[in-house]
Amino acid sequence: MKRILSGIKPSSEILHLGHYFGALKQWVGLQKTHTCLFPVVDLHALTIPQDPQKLRESTTNVAKTYLAVGLDPKKSVIFKQSDVVAHLELFWILNTITKVSELLLMTQYKDRVQKNGPQSALAGLLNYPVLMAADILLYDTNFVPVGDDQVQHIELAREIARRFNQKFGQTFVIPQPMVEKIGARIMSLDDPAKKMSKSDSNPNSCIALTDKPAVIREKIKRAVTDSGKEVKYDPKKKPGISNLLTILSLVLNVSIKSLEKKYKGAGYGRFKSDVADTLVRFLSDFQNKYNKISDARVKKVLADGARKARKTAEKKIEEVYKKVGLK
Known part of the structure; x- marks a missing residue:
């Protein structure tokens, strides 16, 4: 079966209708026909300052939401991104073949700089599309369900994969974006010109x-x-x-x-x-x-999922290390 990977960032306690119709509902259907990995991408949350305790709680809540909407740990690999260190290892290697000029073109980075000035943008925000590429390429992902605002990042991941393959030999599958057109564009209730967002101040x-x-x-x-x-x-x-x-x-x-x-x-x-x-x-x-899902169950699901994810990730990072000369 073709492989799917997608995740949600626990940067807020709020998951909303846009998450459900733009992502979660689609994922529930995909796990019946694909090999699926659904991480809680907690490392990505660090691109903006986080309260440590709130981040832990939000991570648990996102995983709990995964289970409540119908994601099945027997059919899908549900895990916490930071529990698989290979994400960071591959991130650094991909960083060394990614051009700064490419990252400066990313819309979310440009929007933050335009809104708050260049002093407000941390290096993590500039580099996070490379971490996203590592998340995807680490598992030889075929399709990535995303909102239309993330397609640009998938295109960058595709370019990074092609560049690595050309330089070091065939290593990564070239992923394809999978966009849910309707549910991906549920708009804000107080400003329907912009997308519904968990980071909205209202x-x-x-x-x-x-x-x-x-x-x-x-x-x-x-x-x-x-x-x-x-x-x-x-x-x-x-x-x-x-x-x-x-x-x-x-x-x-x-x-x-x-x-x-x-x-x-x-x-x-x-x-x-x-x-x-x-x-x-x-x-x-x-x-x-x-409300019936306990924190203990979430902890077990994430631990079991991380063990499964590591088996695949460690094989890929071993291959990458050999290709670039680290082993």
Whole structure:
């Protein structure tokens, strides 16, 4: 079977609808047809300052979310990135064949520099696409499920792999990005021009998977719409309503067209109320499962997964060391 690798960074306690429809739901399906590795990529979280205790808690919560949505440790390798030291070993070697000019072109780095100035950008933020390449190439990954904002990083990983293969001989599989087009672009509730993000300073901008019913209803009630009344999908003229239609269509697994027909003449009040009620029902099953998963179970799953991941990773790093002359 073809190999899949993707992970979530535990840089916040919040995992939201965008994570579920843009990544997690897709992963659950992929584990039935592919060999899958799903790390919690905790090393990537260090690109911005972290409180150590909160990072530990967030790492546990991300792993707990993996299990609650249906990722199965018997079918997939679920592990903590930092538990497999080969990620860092390969990262350094790949760093030595990556051009600084390539890293300076990465959108997320440029955005941070533009927003906060060059003094705010740490070397880890500049280099993290190389660590991402190491994560992927270490396991001979065929496909990488990502959001469309990460495709640029997969292209860099592909270039690094080609460069290494040309210089040292065939070593790495060239990975392909796998983008979930619809779920990957759930937008912010308070600013539908930007993607829903766990790092947003406004807590009302996203629906966390663990939000309580009253919180969900309040966030949907406050969600930005427009001065009109028609429930119609038009991302340019009605981005807020279009975002809520996208969310409802994903939750119910029905077409946006059918929802437009259903809510024709209904007005925003009824529509928002239905969106909120639907989300409350949808997330209740996940939350029940999430709350039953103990930290001890998470610890065991991550330890077992790390042992499995190391077997593959250590073989690859041994091959790489020989190719570059370290062994």
